[in-house]
Amino acid sequence: MATLLEIDRLKTQFFTTAGVVKAVDGVSYTVDAGETVAVVGESGCGKSVTAMSILRLIPWPPGKITNGSINFAGRDLVQLGEGDMRDVRGKDISMIFQEPMTSLNPVLTIGMQLTETMLTHTDVSEADAQKRAVELLGMVGISEPERRLLQYPHHLSGGMRQRVMIAMALACEPKLIIADEPTTALDVTIQAQILELMKNLTRDLGVAMIIITHNLGVVARYADRVNVMYAGKIIEHGSAADIYYRPQHPYTLALLRSVPRMDQPRQAKLDPVQGQPPDLTMLDDGCAFRPRCRFATEKCATSFPDLESVADGHAVSCFHKDEVSATLKEAS
Amino acid sequence: MTGPGEVSSVVVRDDSQFRGSYTDETLISVKGLKMHFPVTEGVFVQRVVASVKAVDGVNFEIKKGETLGLVGESGCGKTTTGRCILQLEKPTAGEIIFHGEDINGLDDKAMIEIRKKIQVIFQDPFSSLNPRMKVGEILTEPMQVHNIISDEEGRRQRAVELLTTCGLKANFYERYPHEMSGGQRQRVGIARALAMNPEFIICDEAVSALDVSIQAQVINLLEDLRDQFGLTYLFISHDLSVVRHICHRVAVMYLGHMVELADCDELFDNPIHPYTQALLEAVPIPDPDLEHGRAHKVITGEIPSPINPPSGCVFHPRCPRAVGSCKDSFPEFREVKPGHWVACTEV
Numbered sequence: 160m161a162t163l164l165e166i167d168r169l170k171t172q173f174f175t176t177a178g179v180v181k182a183v184d185g186v187s188y189t190v191d192a193g194e195t196v197a198v199v200g201e202s203g204c205g206k207s208v209t210a211m212s213i214l215r216l217i218p219w220p221p222g223k224i225t226n227g228s229i230n231f232a233g234r235d236l237v238q239l240g241e242g243d244m245r246d247v248r249g250k251d252i253s254m255i256f257q258e259p260m261t262s263l264n265p266v267l268t269i270g271m272q273l274t275e276t277m278l279t280h281t282d283v284s285e286a287d288a289q290k291r292a293v294e295l296l297g298m299v300g301i302s303e304p305e306r307r308l309l310q311y312p313h314h315l316s317g318g319m320r321q322r323v324m325i326a327m328a329l330a331c332e333p334k335l336i337i338a339d340e341p342t343t344a345l346d347v348t349i350q351a352q353i354l355e356l357m358k359n360l361t362r363d364l365g366v367a368m369i370i371i372t373h374n375l376g377v378v379a380r381y382a383d384r385v386n387v388m389y390a391g392k393i394i395e396h397g398s399a400a401d402i403y404y405r406p407q408h409p410y411t412l413a414l415l416r417s418v419p420r421m422d423q424p425r426q427a428k429l430d431p432v433q434g435q436p437p438d439l440t441m442l443d444d445g446c447a448f449r450p451r452c453r454f455a456t457e458k459c460a461t462s463f464p465d466l467e468s469v470a471d472g473h474a475v476s477c478f479h480k481d482e483v484s485a486t487l488k489e490a491s
Numbered sequence: 492m493t494g495p496g497e498v499s500s501v502v503v504r505d506d507s508q509f510r511g512s513y514t515d516e517t518l519i520s521v522k523g524l525k526m527h528f529p530v531t532e533g534v535f536v537q538r539v540v541a542s543v544k545a546v547d548g549v550n551f552e553i554k555k556g557e558t559l560g561l562v563g564e565s566g567c568g569k570t571t572t573g574r575c576i577l578q579l580e581k582p583t584a585g586e587i588i589f590h591g592e593d594i595n596g597l598d599d600k601a602m603i604e605i606r607k608k609i610q611v612i613f614q615d616p617f618s619s620l621n622p623r624m625k626v627g628e629i630l631t632e633p634m635q636v637h638n639i640i641s642d643e644e645g646r647r648q649r650a651v652e653l654l655t656t657c658g659l660k661a662n663f664y665e666r667y668p669h670e671m672s673g674g675q676r677q678r679v680g681i682a683r684a685l686a687m688n689p690e691f692i693i694c695d696e697a698v699s700a701l702d703v704s705i706q707a708q709v710i711n712l713l714e715d716l717r718d719q720f721g722l723t724y725l726f727i728s729h730d731l732s733v734v735r736h737i738c739h740r741v742a743v744m745y746l747g748h749m750v751e752l753a754d755c756d757e758l759f760d761n762p763i764h765p766y767t768q769a770l771l772e773a774v775p776i777p778d779p780d781l782e783h784g785r786a787h788k789v790i791t792g793e794i795p796s797p798i799n800p801p802s803g804c805v806f807h808p809r810c811p812r813a814v815g816s817c818k819d820s821f822p823e824f825r826e827v828k829p830g831h832w833v834a835c836t837e838v
Contacts, residue, residue: 201702316793346564347729351773351789373703376732376775380782399779415777417707419736422776424756428714429736431707435672 163334163367164190164213169227171205171212174220178440182208184391185227187466190335195361195368197382197399199375199414203436205391206371210337213369214254215244232334250280253328257340259320263312269296269323270308276330295326299356318349325357329364336361339371354381375418379403384472387411390437390447393466397473405487407469407480409452412487446477454479518691518723519576520552524585526571530798543797545571546582547747550824555690558717558724560738560755562731562770566794567744569727573693576725577611578602589691607637610684614696616676620668626654626679627664633686653682656719658712674705681712685720693725698733710737731774735759740830743767746797746805749824753831763833766806804835812837 171183183205190196198206211217212224215236229236236247248254253276256262264272273295274288283291289308296304299322312320321341328336338357342350358381361368372378378385379399386396387408395408406412413432419425434451446463449455458478466476477483527542546568553559561569575582578594587595594605613619620629630650631643640646651661657678668676677697684692694713698706714737716722728734734741735755742752743764751764762768769790776782792809795801801808807817814837824834 201704318793346794347731347773348564348769348790349793351775351787352791354775355787355789374775375703375777376782379777379779380775380787403777403779414703417703418777419710419732420776420778421732421735421759421771421774422778422781424760425736429707429711431711432704433708435674435705436702 161192162189163192163232164369165228165230166209166213167228167230169209169212169229170225171208171217171222172225173222175440180439181391181442182222182439183212184442186388186391186393187227188386188393188396190367190369192334193361193365193367194383195358195370195381197378197385198369198371198388199373199378199385200388201373201436203439204388205439206388207339209388210254210339210369210371213337214248214252215239246280249276249333250331251333252335252337253331253333255321255324255328255336255338255341257343259317259324259344260312262324263320265312267311268308269310269312269315273308273323273327273330276327280331291330292326295330296323298329298360299323299326300352301326317345318353321345321349321353322356325353325360329360329366332364333366335367335369337369337371340373341370342377343372343374350377357381375415387414390442391439392447392463392476394448394477395475396466397470401470401473405470405473405484407473407475407483408477409454409479409483410448412483413451454482516555517552518555518557518590520586520588521572521576522550522586522588524549524572524575524587525583526568526575526580527583541798544747544800545797546575547800548821549585549744549747549749551742551749551752553691553723553725555723556717556721557740558726558738560734560741561725561727561744562729562734562741563744564729564770564794566746566797568747568797569744570695572744573611573695573725573727576693577606577609603637607639607687608689609691609693610687610689611693611695612677612680612684612697614699616673616680616700617668619680620676622668624667625664626650626666626668626671629668629679630654630664630683630686633683637687639687649686650682653685654679656685656716657682658708672705674701674709677701677709678712681709681716685716688720689722691723691725693727695727696729697726699728699730706733713737731759731771743770746795746800748805748821748834749832750806750834751832752824753828757828757831761831763827763831763838764835765810765812765837769809769811 167187169183169186173180173182186209200206213229224237270292273292277283277288277291292308293304296307301307301322342353345353370381382399385399385402386393389410395411402411406415416430419429432451437447444462445460449459464476464478466474468474524546525548526546527544529539530541530543531537532540549572563569574580576587582595585595586593627650630653631646634640634646640649651664654661654663659675659678698709701709726738738755741755741758743750745766751767762771772788790809803818803820804822807813822834822836824832826832
């Protein structure tokens with residue numbers, strides 16, 4: 160598969176009065192055409208900021224991309240002028256946000272919001288845009304699409320609004336959709352409907368997707384490849400099977416052991432990671448996970464381990480990755 | 492190399508005490524609980540035009556030392572049920588029998604005594620602590636109000652002891668809520684609930700707002716406290732994985748009704764009600780091979796409005812097994828196996 164997006168050593172920092180927040184600290188990953196890549200991690204690990212950086216939606220001040228490149232279809236998005244960037248947003252790359260309640264404009268009808276992107280980015284006539292809008296709403300499973308076009312967001316439920324967001328994201332046939340916690344605000348039965356819809360649409364239309372989430376179940380169901388982030392860095396990446404069955408970073412292992420399983424009887428107490436995530440203004444040269452890590456040694460305090468390849472497509476950034484694998488083998 | 496599921500099924504600590512202090516003695520029983528909120532219209536003269544049937548006839552009991560899970564999607568009435576037990580809402584009908592006494596409709600003065608024994612932990616650690624009070628004040632205020640410890644130094648000592656019990660350092664006594672992370676705030680919320688030496692704690696989405704690693708810490712804390720103090724929990728949550736982990740029995744609610752109630756493993760392994768089955772089917776499991784093998788049948792439609800719920804069985808418009816008679820009356824909540832209750836005629 161051809162590489163669609165290549166992020167290389169991206170750094171995004173926020174210059175605040177409390178210090179420089181290194182929200183994204185040298186992140187590199189790729190997305191191939193048509194595949195679904197997940198970015199997982201807990202609040203504040205920089206997963207959303209990476210996504211916002213791709214679309215250059217970081218507010219300055221205080222935020223700024225300070226280093227790195229984002230190559231998308233042969234162009235570096237970091238170097239692009241604001242006008243060219245506007246052409247990319249919504250047309251080549253579109254975004255689905257977490258909050259369907261706040262990401263639609265409450266004073267514009269669904270129809271206006273849906274056709275706006277098409278009228279901006281393409282040469283379609285108003286009438287054709289309307290027709291396409293009806294088609295899109297049908298595609299995302301909204302009943303009576305003609306009537307819905309005249310309605311306002313407050314007429315729709317949360318699940319319906321998220322369907323509208325997906326329709327908007329698909330309007331200009333993008334090559335890449337970034338979905339930032341797309342179902343976190345929804346109930347489980349509605350979450351299942353929306354995820355199934357996104358999966359089918361991306362597969363049928365061949366759209367690549369970056370799904371940002373903290374839900375390991377969602378990742379297991381939908382992602383081809385997974386990037387695990389901690390404190391602004393990718394600490395492990397690999398196929399979904401690598402990450403779930405052969406994790407080699409202590410944080411990935413701890414994350415998997417922290418979630419109770421719904422499909423199995425309770426077997427033991429949970430084994431959580433102790434302590435709190437680090438303050439991103441106080442990071443030193445060492446591994447940011449070491450205060451919470453049971454494998455940490457002195458070496459971890461002085462230098463940050465490189466992201467080393469351990470198998471085809473599976474890379475880990477840890478000095479003690481062999482010990483982690485050994486623990487896993489022992490446990491099984 | 493490990494196969495599907497083996498990563499998280501590693502036995503980390505001996506857990507033979509899981510059933511802990513679970514006894515056969517009934518602590519609280521809820522009978523025929525109904526909570527209908529009036530919907531009014533008009534500016535000067537308000538007329539009641541409809542009612543939201545948030546809870547519409549719910550029965551269950553909780554044994555001393557037990558953790559009962561109450562699950563369901565938004566608007567199913569699980570939080571309202573908890574609020575009714577605390578008498579934070581005045582229920583429209585029903586009985587709430589705590590230690591053999593019906594506490595429903597007791598006046599505020601009589602409730603003061605009861606509230607010492609029934610405490611609550613809320614979902615949002617950001618809005619359930621007073622931002623202008625230090626942690627110490629948050630913890631000592633209830634002791635003062637209920638006159639549990641009369642001297643100031645005694646209250647201080649007790650507060651520090653509670654902080655330690657909940658895994659926080661003593662110096663948190665002087666901190667304000669904004670100086671703490673979400674997980675730390677939730678620990679303060681738990682310490683506050685413990686300040687009264689309660690018997691029964693209602694955990695309303697107590698771990699839902701926390702990140703997974705922090706969530707696991709707080710789940711373990713809740714379990715340790717249950718064993719240490721012989722506490723009884725009503726664990727209200729929409730997160731079925733957490734519920735399976737922490738609860739002894741689980742009740743499923745849909746649109747104000749209880750549709751299924753069974754022992755935890757029985758409910759998750761042999762769900763009977765079509766709604767419970769759909770709910771369990773919808774939850775993604777962190778195991779890619781297993782996920783790729785699942786059918787992923789999603790139920791269609793959305794949760795109807797509780798102002799105008801469907802006739803008969805409230806689930807029938809979305810139910811794959813609905814027949815004509817489902818529209819006529821809400822099915823009886825019956826015991827189909829020992830301890831396994833279901834409200835459905837078609838099973």
